[in-house]
Amino acid sequence: ATAAGQAPAPLVELRFDEGFVNSGTLGxxxxxxxxxxxxxxxxxxxxxxxxxxLTAASRFGGxxxxxxxxxxAVLVSNPALNSPPHGGFTVTLWLKAATxxxxxxxxxxxxxxxxxxxxxxxxxxxxxxxxxxxxxxxSGDPSVARPGVWAFFAATVDATKNxxxxxxxxxxxxxxxxxxxxxxYPPSPSDSSLEIGNFLGIRPFKGCLDNVRLYDVALTxxxxxxxxxxDVANWSKGQPVSSLAQTPVVTRRFQPxxxxxxxxxxWQKKEAFDMLRAFRVTxxxxxxxxxxxxxxxxxxxxxSYEGTLNGLCGFQKATKDRSAEGDATGRQRDLDGNxxxxxxxxxxxxxxxxxxxxxxxxxxxxxxxxxxxxxxGADSIMVDDWxxxxxxxxxxxxxxxxxxxxxxxxxxxRKGNEGELGELRGEDLATFDYREFxxxxxxxxxxxxxRAKFRSLPLTPHxxxxxxxxxxxxxxxxxxxxxxxxxxxxxPLSINFQFYWFTLEGACYMDLFDFLDGEASxxxxxxxxxxxxxxxxxxxxxxxxxxTKPLSLGAPRAALATSYAxxx
Numbered sequence: 001a002t003a004a005g006q007a008p009a010p011l012v013e014l015r016f017d018e019g020f021v022n023s024g025t026l027g028x029x030x031x032x033x034x035x036x037x038x039x040x041x042x043x044x045x046x047x048x049x050x051x052x053x054l055t056a057a058s059r060f061g062g063x064x065x066x067x068x069x070x071x072x073a074v075l076v077s078n079p080a081l082n083s084p085p086h087g088g089f090t091v092t093l094w095l096k097a098a099t100x101x102x103x104x105x106x107x108x109x110x111x112x113x114x115x116x117x118x119x120x121x122x123x124x125x126x127x128x129x130x131x132x133x134x135x136x137x138x139s140g141d142p143s144v145a146r147p148g149v150w151a152f153f154a155a156t157v158d159a160t161k162n163x164x165x166x167x168x169x170x171x172x173x174x175x176x177x178x179x180x181x182x183x184x185y186p187p188s189p190s191d192s193s194l195e196i197g198n199f200l201g202i203r204p205f206k207g208c209l210d211n212v213r214l215y216d217v218a219l220t221x222x223x224x225x226x227x228x229x230x231d232v233a234n235w236s237k238g239q240p241v242s243s244l245a246q247t248p249v250v251t252r253r254f255q256p257x258x259x260x261x262x263x264x265x266x267w268q269k270k271e272a273f274d275m276l277r278a279f280r281v282t283x284x285x286x287x288x289x290x291x292x293x294x295x296x297x298x299x300x301x302x303x304s305y306e307g308t309l310n311g312l313c314g315f316q317k318a319t320k321d322r323s324a325e326g327d328a329t330g331r332q333r334d335l336d337g338n339x340x341x342x343x344x345x346x347x348x349x350x351x352x353x354x355x356x357x358x359x360x361x362x363x364x365x366x367x368x369x370x371x372x373x374x375x376x377g378a379d380s381i382m383v384d385d386w387x388x389x390x391x392x393x394x395x396x397x398x399x400x401x402x403x404x405x406x407x408x409x410x411x412x413x414r415k416g417n418e419g420e421l422g423e424l425r426g427e428d429l430a431t432f433d434y435r436e437f438x439x440x441x442x443x444x445x446x447x448x449x450x451r452a453k454f455r456s457l458p459l460t461p462h463x464x465x466x467x468x469x470x471x472x473x474x475x476x477x478x479x480x481x482x483x484x485x486x487x488x489x490x491x492p493l494s495i496n497f498q499f500y501w502f503t504l505e506g507a508c509y510m511d512l513f514d515f516l517d518g519e520a521s522x523x524x525x526x527x528x529x530x531x532x533x534x535x536x537x538x539x540x541x542x543x544x545x546x547x548t549k550p551l552s553l554g555a556p557r558a559a560l561a562t563s564y565a566x567x568x
Contacts, residue, residue: 071204330362
């Protein structure tokens with residue numbers, strides 16, 4: 001007997017640690033249906049022992065037009081499941097969607113011609129069917145069931161009140177209600193099997209499932225919470241090391257197809273059009289220029305256009321001499337008060353002074369140029385020389401502009417403590433100025449001395465951390481600006497970056513961008529030079545595009561073939 005208020009035993013319960021067996025009150029085996037060769041299910045380690053692994057499916061979801069069957073399913077057949085219980089029913093499960101999930105809906109559970117539990121666009125939903133008619137009901141926050149994270153979902157169908165209630169949650173955020181909905185009609189009877197993870201090979205779910213349950217009553221909110229909390233309490237602490245090492249993958253809103261073809265013309269050159277047509281290019285990336293007519297011509301070829309901004313933005317409007325005194329464009333300035341030039345640009349005929357992301361004058365110029373690009377029709381934006389003050393600080397060309405000095409003072413007040421900032425004993429953080437501290441307390445009188453000694457200075461780790469934080473804040477605010485400029489259409493943001501030299505320098509920024517557009521130098525064209533950056537980006541769930549500039553074709557062709565063979 002079930003204690004008052006306790007959830008009853010389910011009719012169907014598939015805890016895959018026990019294999020393909022229904023441990024619910026109906027009992028009996030569950031059968032495996034493979035719709036496509038090589039795409040069968042596996043039992044792999046999960047939070048509660050083995051779980052159902054459906055990641056061998058060749059696609060995520062599908063449509064009626066996609067005739068080729070894909071994936072597999074687990075079927076539970078029993079006459080007791082043919083007609084929905086008079087009072088209602090409840091389904092609950094845990095899911096972890098593959099990180100390459102698409103917007104196309106897949107099936108978590110299906111009772112053909114009666115009801116479906118779907119997953120798409122990062123969230124589950126429930127469909128009730130009556131003949132040819134159907135009505136969908138959606139859950140709440142899509143971030144709860146984001147790809148790569150185990151999430152709980154429940155749907156309670158109360159036939160007596162004609163109401164459906166949806167719930168979703170995960171171990172980090174707890175259980176939340178997706179709201180109750182008045183049903184247009186209850187699900188129809190159906191003698192079909194309960195199909196788990198697919199719909200007749202048309203709409204495969206790609207990911208993992210566990211603790212699939214079906215109850216013959218509409219559980220109360222308290223009972224749904226009991227089911228959720230019991231599963232969380234039983235979450236195994238003995239998971240494989242590989243599973244424990246995984247971190248949640250950021251869901252990217254820009255997911256290029258593997259067949260996409262990317263080219264860059266760098267400038268708005270009409271001579272590039274013949275090449276774009278010849279190679280059937282899908283995306284023209286990294287283009288400087290905002291002439292609307294050119295962008296329209298690119299769009300007329302069915303090609304996406306990416307406009308480009310730069311960390312040098314607005315340098316043409318800066319004062320012409322080296323001194324930053326009187327300049328109002330937000331340039332970086334060194335300890336001598338001179339505008340900063342990136343080292344690889346120091347011998348150029350014209351000196352492009354680089355901007356400071358902490359300076360509001362620079363931000364306004366950058367924001368305004370972005371608005372020009374979007375007004376001209378750009379579909380995405382790329383930023384070159386993107387690391388700005390964090391990049392120069394790492395090489396000793398640090399920015400000491402008033403905005404950085406104010407920002408660093410606030411950073412120390414917010415982050416520091418007596419133990420970490422022992423060198424500052426006796427300093428008044430309310431008026432602290434790092435430039436004066438370097439000169440009066442450490443004897444660093446000019447930019448040359450600072451660059452020679454900065455690695456050994458006591459506050460350098462804090463100053464570098466502050467500059468990284470400043471760059472992060474810059475791009476967070478820039479994303480808000482893009483979303484405000486284009487509320488209906490998401491504008492992907494990329495940077496000129498790849499993980500070269502077998503380091504993860506730059507990893508702290510990977511949550512800020514939608515994809516990486518790396519510039520492969522002439523000297524770096526081996527398979528390793530392609531594979532490592534791409535695989536490192538893949539670990540962050542980040543699409544990596546490589547812009548190649550080979551001196552010869554042999555090695556790059558082999559590198560490209562190897563990269564594609566590895567799924568990149």
